[in-house]
Amino acid sequence: MRYVVIGASAAGINGAKRLRELDPKAEIVLISKDDAIYSRCILHHYIAKHRSLEQLRFVAPRFIEEHQITWLKGEEVIKLDAQAKVIATKSNKTLSFDKLLIAAGGHVRFPDIPHLKEATNAIGLHSLSDCAAIIDAAKRAKSIVIMGAGLVGIDAVTAFLPQINKKNITLVELKPHLLAMQLDARAASVYEKAFADAGVKQIYDVKIDSLTVNARNKIKKIQLSNGEILPCDLLVVASGTAANVGFLAGSGLKVDKFGLVIDKYGQTSHPDIFGAGDITGLHPIWPVAVKEGIIAASNMFGVCKELDHFFISKSTMNFMDIPTMSLGTPNIENCEVLIDEDSKGNYKKIVHKDGKIVGAILQGNLDYSGVLTQLIANKIDVSKVKKPIFKINYADFFKQTKDLEFIYKLD
Numbered sequence: 001m002r003y004v005v006i007g008a009s010a011a012g013i014n015g016a017k018r019l020r021e022l023d024p025k026a027e028i029v030l031i032s033k034d035d036a037i038y039s040r041c042i043l044h045h046y047i048a049k050h051r052s053l054e055q056l057r058f059v060a061p062r063f064i065e066e067h068q069i070t071w072l073k074g075e076e077v078i079k080l081d082a083q084a085k086v087i088a089t090k091s092n093k094t095l096s097f098d099k100l101l102i103a104a105g106g107h108v109r110f111p112d113i114p115h116l117k118e119a120t121n122a123i124g125l126h127s128l129s130d131c132a133a134i135i136d137a138a139k140r141a142k143s144i145v146i147m148g149a150g151l152v153g154i155d156a157v158t159a160f161l162p163q164i165n166k167k168n169i170t171l172v173e174l175k176p177h178l179l180a181m182q183l184d185a186r187a188a189s190v191y192e193k194a195f196a197d198a199g200v201k202q203i204y205d206v207k208i209d210s211l212t213v214n215a216r217n218k219i220k221k222i223q224l225s226n227g228e229i230l231p232c233d234l235l236v237v238a239s240g241t242a243a244n245v246g247f248l249a250g251s252g253l254k255v256d257k258f259g260l261v262i263d264k265y266g267q268t269s270h271p272d273i274f275g276a277g278d279i280t281g282l283h284p285i286w287p288v289a290v291k292e293g294i295i296a297a298s299n300m301f302g303v304c305k306e307l308d309h310f311f312i313s314k315s316t317m318n319f320m321d322i323p324t325m326s327l328g329t330p331n332i333e334n335c336e337v338l339i340d341e342d343s344k345g346n347y348k349k350i351v352h353k354d355g356k357i358v359g360a361i362l363q364g365n366l367d368y369s370g371v372l373t374q375l376i377a378n379k380i381d382v383s384k385v386k387k388p389i390f391k392i393n394y395a396d397f398f399k400q401t402k403d404l405e406f407i408y409k410l411d
């Protein structure tokens with residue numbers, strides 16, 4: 001049996017590891033455009049020089065050898081023939097497979113702003129090579145602009161904080177506050193103040209209207225929709241990602257507007273081809289990619305596993321040493337909202353509908369996150385618990401049977 005895995009990141013590495021655990025004798029070939037295994041979530045620490053390349057790796061140094069994986073690194077897959085079960089790479093290699101896991105992730109999506117795609121100093125933050133380009137461009141830059149205040153944009157801002165006394169760092173965002181997917185205005189304002197105090201200029205509720213570029217395609221100025229003009233020597237693009245499905249054109253696999261289509265088993269429209277992670281374009285976060293990689297690999301081997309989608313909307317962050325957790329959909333409308341806050345800056349918000357918690361934000365003290373996670377994940381009807389929602393503990397909904405098994409049960 002030959003398993004081929006495309007992608008050596010969260011989904012691909014965890015998929016390959018699971019395949020080896022299940023099938024000690026099979027041949028496993030891993031192919032990746034990247035020639036290193038690293039976590040994208042901590043790339044900003046590399047730019048800030050808080051971590052070395054070595055410290056970005058999320059597997060043991062001898063992971064590949066120990067798992068007897070053949071790793072074709074620095075190889076880009078450019079074509080897949082699903083019917084013939086063959087892939088082709090940019091360096092003219094072809095490889096057949098019995099089962100294939102596609103975990104090729106995504107890339108930064110550059111919005112349609114004239115000159116943006118060709119500009120030599122507009123760089124997305126996604127890979128190690130992006131980091132090298134950003135570090136190099138930042139050396140000569142006086143004014144750095146970050147487009148997008150989502151998790152990646154805020155990572156980019158923190159990456160430049162060590163240089164804040166020497167450079168102008170400006171964050172521009174379309175939405176009225178930062179981390180608009182994860183936080184409400186109240187929780188976001190705590191981060192906005194901390195960044196402002198550190199010297200970061202932030203402009204919300206604006207879009208980039210146009211760019212002034214020089215003869216060498218270098219952005220010099222940015223015109224915003226509020227009329228403001230920003231000087232710019234480096235633009236970090238963090239306004240969203242798109243799935244890497246280009247090489248699947250003509251493959252015969254089903255792809256939709258988000259990315260590769262998979263079912264709850266990770267299976268694509270071909271029975272021997274599976275997909276996992278950001279390639280689906282649906283939930284581009286690390287824990288989902290890990291889980292999907294493991295589930296797809298299990299099903300490739302024949303151990304039936306289904307994806308439970310709880311991890312989809314759980315984000316934990318600690319920017320500026322302020323811990324925050326966002327669960328579910330905390331900004332959803334037409335729900336009841338409960339807030340608990342104290343003078344020390346601890347903030348809890350729970351959003352619920354028909355007895356079920358649909359979203360929550362915790363900032364400062366995250367002690368309640370374990371209970372909340374269980375309440376949301378197990379869809380516990382909190383209206384049946386006869387105490388205030390912020391005082392619920394495990395004992396209120398977690399019971400032990402006489403066989404000492406834990407079950408979810410309300411009295």
Ligand SMILES: Cc1cc2nc3c(=O)[nH]c(=O)nc-3n(C[C@H](O)[C@H](O)[C@H](O)COP(=O)(O)OP(=O)(O)OC[C@H]3O[C@@H](n4cnc5c(N)ncnc54)[C@H](O)[C@@H]3O)c2cc1C
Nearest residue numbers: 007008009010011032033034077104105277278284285286
């Ligand atoms: C800067 C940044 C910060 C982030 N921070 C967080 C965070 O704090 N928390 C969180 O949960 N998530 C975070 N994410 C998202 C998270 O990193 C992704 O969800 C996760 O990396 C997805 O893993 P993946 O394996 O699906 O794909 P990717 O990590 O994108 O890896 C894709 C792999 O496929 C390879 N590849 C791509 N195309 C080809 C091809 N044609 N041929 C061969 N190989 C190919 C690549 O070389 C790579 O090895 C962040 C992402 C970025 C960019």
